[in-house]
Amino acid sequence: MSIVKINVLQVPAEQREILEKRFASRAGAVEGSDGFEWFELLRPVEGTDNYLVYTRWRDEESFRAWMEGPMKSAHQGGGDRPKPVSESSSVWSFEVVQQAGPKTG
Secondary structure (H helix, E strand, C coil), X not given: CXXXXXXXXXXXXXXXXXXXXXXXXXXXXXXXXXXXXXXXXXXXXXXXXXXXXXXEECCHHHHHHHHHHHHHHHHCCCCCCXXXXXXXXXXXXXXXXXXXXXXXX
């Protein structure tokens, strides 16, 4: 089954709009990657400053290929690259063992 990678970004309230605009400007950057299945940027609503960047992949190899290709290139910009808005980040990794969707009918 698929794998899920969740990047946990601690973002102060005054930086949230900047983070969301940066992600919006990169819309479409991952969708064409081989093995990519899903993306969501989750905004905290209470009790935390952590945004969750949820991506789902066919397998670990697909994720690694994206990290070593398009993702690496995007993060190696020139000296004019904007300063990160997150205070910290970590990546959580999961394997999908069960899934369900809405019933159709």
